Amino acid sequence: MVDPAEIRSAFHNFVGDERYRKFVSMVPLATDGTRLRFWQEHAWESFTAEHPQFTLDFAGIVELFRICHLHGNPLTQRLVPVQHGCVDFAPEYWQTRNEFHPCSPLPFISTEGRDIAETELPIWFCAECEQIELSRQRQT
């Protein structure tokens, strides 16, 4: 069994800092994703061509990179309520979020027109991002 941290670190070295963060941030955090973006697949295939011992299927890649792209922590799962309708957060919120706590948990999932029967759904979040968001909220 290969150490996940070893694979991540080898991949990080292979693609470089910027692409690595982008790659990790775009690995689907929800369970409904079925494949990576084309450029991600390409990056992963080039990597495993040189490191065939690290070959993984989609599920394996998602599990490996279910980490915060800012802090590197493994993400935790939590159930949040499903809210029907569309919810718009202020653009400033997304700006702050992307910069300081990209993986903090949203308080709910909005259906955005999708037909979702569940009243609660699991989300993935970074505990460190959550702490940062909470302490920023206390300051304002």
Ligand SMILES: [Zn+2]
């Ligand atoms: Zn984080």
